[in-house]
């Protein structure tokens with residue numbers, strides 16, 4: 594229960610950083626196993642919700658961002674625009690740098706971008722994977738990180754052994770505005786995995802084409818099976834349904850390139866969700882006017 598002298602806070606956070614810096618693992622450590630059903634997300638964010646930290650005094654919603662890349666193509670630039678838009682929509686950003694790796698050009702590139710928004714969105718420096726470094730190394734990394742940009746706060750954590758995970762939650766929560774829960778309790782879910790996976794794929798597929806295909810994509814996970822003779826690999830079979838042939842083209846992209854990107858992005862998230870390597874078999878199908886056909890709708894899980 595919220596005590597009268599502590600005001601309830603709620604809002605959004607995202608973690609940014611080079612690939613492999615521990616963002617997903619940290620999100621999972623903060624959130625536990627509860628995942629939000631993104632189809633019921635509040636209108637305040639257009640981005641995939643990775644999880645919700647639910648406390649008596651706060652609700653912290655962690656959203657996902659695709660990685661920021663040095664743009665080489667127009668698509669790369671567009672993607673980066675999406676990333677920046679997300680960063681400026683959240684209440685607090687966590688910039689993740691692992692304790693056991695030297696800060697490099699990739700980190701500095703991200704920092705240059707973060708500095709631009711740090712006057713209106715607080716950026717917390719997060720030194721991750723502290724269990725892989727000595728105390729001395731962690732201390733040095735904190736100092737080195739401070740040289741990269743000015744942070745609202747600095748927190749070393751290990752998602753692996755739980756070191757300072759609660760403290761990080763406190764720091765992030767302290768940066769949220771006062772406000773009521775954005776999700777009622779009931780919307781945190783232990784949804785069947787297939788529903789969550791379908792939602793992750795749908796979100797990935799909508800990224801960047803939401804305006805063109807706002808409500809025209811549905812995803813059905815047909816099967817999740819363990820690969821024979823392997824205990825570390827799951828095959829996930831999913832179909833992505835659109836209403837018209839023209840929409841199929843949009844989803845596939847030139848020579849199927851867009852679908853491959855969508856698949857790769859969804860695969861990473863599904864792997865994080867299931868804690869296993871996965872192979873995603875993703876196919877696009879046209880289900881004519883599925884939004885108006887109750888039979889189709891039921892089949893697609895609506």
Ligand SMILES: Nc1nc2c(ncn2[C@@H]2O[C@H](COP(=O)(O)OP(=O)(O)OP(=O)(O)O)[C@@H](O)[C@H]2O)c(=O)[nH]1
Nearest residue numbers: 611612613614615616617618619722725751752753
């Ligand atoms: N020892 C240790 N390993 C960690 C920790 N956090 C993450 N890892 C490992 O580091 C690797 C990358 O972690 P992820 O959470 O996937 O990193 P990410 O930043 O989300 O990666 P991308 O999705 O590629 O951007 C995985 O093998 C994790 O198991 C930690 O606190 N300690």
